[in-house]
Amino acid sequence: MAPKDQWSVSATVVEQVAAAHGVEPTELDTPLGTTLDTDALDSLVGSLSADATVSFTYTGIEVVVHSDGYVEVSR
Structure with a gap:
């Protein structure tokens, strides 16, 4: 994993949620930024x-982000 100053948990969330739906991140119907403030x-x-x-x-997927940046997704 990249150092935290170069790493975006938001990007990881989008990648993991897209994988849970079986699509590419760009194919998600709702951008993460319309669901929550990604910078925050x-x-x-x-x-x-x-x-x-x-x-x-997010898009019907339960997302849990841990303090170390680990992202869990489940339906």
Whole structure:
């Protein structure tokens, strides 16, 4: 994984959600930025305490982002 200052959790979320739908990221009907503030998500994850997570639903997929940047997706 790239250093956090060069890495975007938002991009990882889009890639993982697209994979869960079986499509390319550019084929998702709804851009992530219309669901939440992607800059805020990226900043928040970088400042979370060790055991914290952020969770939300995006295009019908449950997303959990861990403080270390690990992204889990499930239907």
